[in-house]
Amino acid sequence: MTAAPAPSGAAAAKPARRISGFRSLLSTTAFKIIAAYLFIFVLFAGFVIGWLGFATQRQLTDQLTETITAEVRGLAEQYAIGGIRRLVEVVDERSNRPGASLYLVATFAGVPLTGNIGELPAGTLARQGWIETDYRRADESTSDRPHRAIAQVYGLPGNFRLLVGRDLEERDRMREIFGRGFRFSVAVAIVLGLLGAYFVTRRVLKRVDAMTEMSRRIMEGDLTGRLPTAGSRDELDRLAGSVNDMLARIEALMAGMKEVSDNIAHDLKTPLTRLRNKAEEALRVGGSDAAYRAALTGIIEESDGLIRTFNALLMIARAEAGNQREGMVRLDLAEIARGVAELYEPVAEEAHVALTVTAAPVSVTGNRELLGQVVANLVDNALKYGATGEGGEVAVTVAAEDGEAVVTIADRGPGIADADRGRVLDRFVRLETSRSRPGSGLGLSLAAAVARLHGGRLVLEDNRPGLKVALRLPRSADDPSVAARPV
Numbered sequence: 013m014t015a016a017p018a019p020s021g022a023a024a025a026k027p028a029r030r031i032s033g034f035r036s037l038l039s040t041t042a043f044k045i046i047a048a049y050l051f052i053f054v055l056f057a058g059f060v061i062g063w064l065g066f067a068t069q070r071q072l073t074d075q076l077t078e079t080i081t082a083e084v085r086g087l088a089e090q091y092a093i094g095g096i097r098r099l100v101e102v103v104d105e106r107s108n109r110p111g112a113s114l115y116l117v118a119t120f121a122g123v124p125l126t127g128n129i130g131e132l133p134a135g136t137l138a139r140q141g142w143i144e145t146d147y148r149r150a151d152e153s154t155s156d157r158p159h160r161a162i163a164q165v166y167g168l169p170g171n172f173r174l175l176v177g178r179d180l181e182e183r184d185r186m187r188e189i190f191g192r193g194f195r196f197s198v199a200v201a202i203v204l205g206l207l208g209a210y211f212v213t214r215r216v217l218k219r220v221d222a223m224t225e226m227s228r229r230i231m232e233g234d235l236t237g238r239l240p241t242a243g244s245r246d247e248l249d250r251l252a253g254s255v256n257d258m259l260a261r262i263e264a265l266m267a268g269m270k271e272v273s274d275n276i277a278h279d280l281k282t283p284l285t286r287l288r289n290k291a292e293e294a295l296r297v298g299g300s301d302a303a304y305r306a307a308l309t310g311i312i313e314e315s316d317g318l319i320r321t322f323n324a325l326l327m328i329a330r331a332e333a334g335n336q337r338e339g340m341v342r343l344d345l346a347e348i349a350r351g352v353a354e355l356y357e358p359v360a361e362e363a364h365v366a367l368t369v370t371a372a373p374v375s376v377t378g379n380r381e382l383l384g385q386v387v388a389n390l391v392d393n394a395l396k397y398g399a400t401g402e403g404g405e406v407a408v409t410v411a412a413e414d415g416e417a418v419v420t421i422a423d424r425g426p427g428i429a430d431a432d433r434g435r436v437l438d439r440f441v442r443l444e445t446s447r448s449r450p451g452s453g454l455g456l457s458l459a460a461a462v463a464r465l466h467g468g469r470l471v472l473e474d475n476r477p478g479l480k481v482a483l484r485l486p487r488s489a490d491d492p493s494v495a496a497r498p499v
């Protein structure tokens with residue numbers, strides 16, 4: 013393969029900019045997406061931890077209030093049984109238990125009668141019901157830090173006040189534990205997330221840099237280059253695979269263009285030289301009108317041959333470019349085959365070749381002119397190179413096989429060797445056995461190009477003996493299945 017010339021200008025000389033640098037990495041789309049995902053993850057984690065902390069705190073508070081309510085109810089019953097004296101005795105006894113709740117019995121003026129609470133904010137006992145308040149125990153001094161408690165103030169007959177409460181230190185400790193856990197989790201998530209984003213993005217961008225470097229080489233003319241793949245079958249590998257397939261196709265087209273240019277220059281040089289020599293000889297020798305007429309006739313024949321060659325090249329180019337897909341209609345291949353056979357019957361009779369057609373109606377969607385030209389080329393080739401005089405046979409068959417419409421042209425000639433069957437589909441390729449006969453080497457190339465245009469293929473097989481060329485096309489969706497019938 014010969015590389016295409018390097019493009020000129022600043023674009024060709026400008027090196028591809030690498031994007032795996034740290035500052036460039038922060039501005040990449042991949043890093044921004046990961047950072048956005050990290051932000052959402054942190055919000056979600058904060059919500060979960062916060063909700064767990066709130067639910068736990070609420071559960072602890074409910075347990076405390078239930079306990080306090082039960083104790084208040086029990087102490088009120090003691091008061092009802094034995095009055096303030098009994099209540100004071102019970103509260104005094106409970107206040108001295110290890111881990112006891114908070115108790116305080118006071119007069120209407122706030123004078124303590126018993127309990128383990130030493131100090132309360134002013135006016136606390138005046139508010140009945142549930143309160144959260146600071147307090148100090150009876151055995152603590154005023155210099156000690158006050159505690160926090162939840163309590164219920166209950167009014168007794170005689171304007172006595174009963175306060176029962178529980179310390180909130182455990183609940184506050186739990187809140188602090190959840191708070192520290194939340195802050196630590198968020199910090200760890202952010203650090204690990206950023207590190208992960210950095211390493212993951214850097215790994216991805218290294219592959220992008222490698223692809224960018226290879227793209228630069230390809231733009232400079234190295235069409236043999238292919239984008240690297242990691243073998244992981246991820247989205248980058250799939251993208252690289254598609255681009256590589258495209259590059260392979262472009263490389264093949266470029267190679268084909270060069271080959272076609274070389275072949276055109278080589279194969280058209282000979283007829284153009286003959287045409288010039290005939291004209292020069294007519295002018296140099298001169299002679300009668302009949303001699304000039306004969307020279308002009310030869311020139312016209314050479315010109316017709318050149319025109320046919322250029323027409324074939326144009327048809328191949330149009331077929332490979334796909335420009336003629338718009339003119340495709342639903343048509344019957346059997347009808348085309350029979351029309352071509354009728355056209356070539358005189359030629360077959362003159363060559364003493366038995367030309368037979370077995371065609372069943374098979375519908376395809378295609379270009380009638382191109383398909384007709386292809387079938388005509390294949391029949392013409394079979395009559396030229398596959399018929400060996402008396403007893404020659406050329407059979408044209410149209411049938412439906414495995415969802416395909418197949419036009420087969422089979423002869424009993426020398427055939428084509430296995431090694432040459434792929435090569436003869438290229439432009440201007442003529443085998444040594446056929447060089448003594450007229451032709452441009454474009455018939456099979458045109459047939460293959462038209463087959464590709466219609467989504468089909470051209471298959472060359474051994475007819476034992478002879479050559480069997482099958483034009484296989486996809487059938488129309490509404491084509492009825494019919495059995496082959498002789499014509």
